[in-house]
Amino acid sequence: MNNCTAKLHSHCGDQMLSRIFYGLKTVSKKCCHNLVHDVGKSCHDSLPRYILMMDRYFREKQAQIFQKSDLVWNDCNRPSFHLHEAKV
Numbered sequence: 001m002n003n004c005t006a007k008l009h010s011h012c013g014d015q016m017l018s019r020i021f022y023g024l025k026t027v028s029k030k031c032c033h034n035l036v037h038d039v040g041k042s043c044h045d046s047l048p049r050y051i052l053m054m055d056r057y058f059r060e061k062q063a064q065i066f067q068k069s070d071l072v073w074n075d076c077n078r079p080s081f082h083l084h085e086a087k088v
Helices: 002-007 010-022 029-039 041-054 062-076
Strands: none
Touching: 002 029, 002 041, 010 029, 010 041, 010 062, 029 041, 029 062, 041 062
């Protein structure tokens, strides 16, 4: 898990986890780039699982959290999202 979190820029982790667990923030193009190109799918999938193991509050919302996690990944990994990476 440490390898995964080390790849994730702290402000990007805040955006992604706020989106996944609270539905609050949107994930910027810069953070999507960090997620897709540096963190990767395997680490992205591991982060919510780890938090759910540690925090009972979110366990009852597990299905929704995994759904939002997949949505964040899919939104960030859209081909059209990467067309303007240089402008991030």
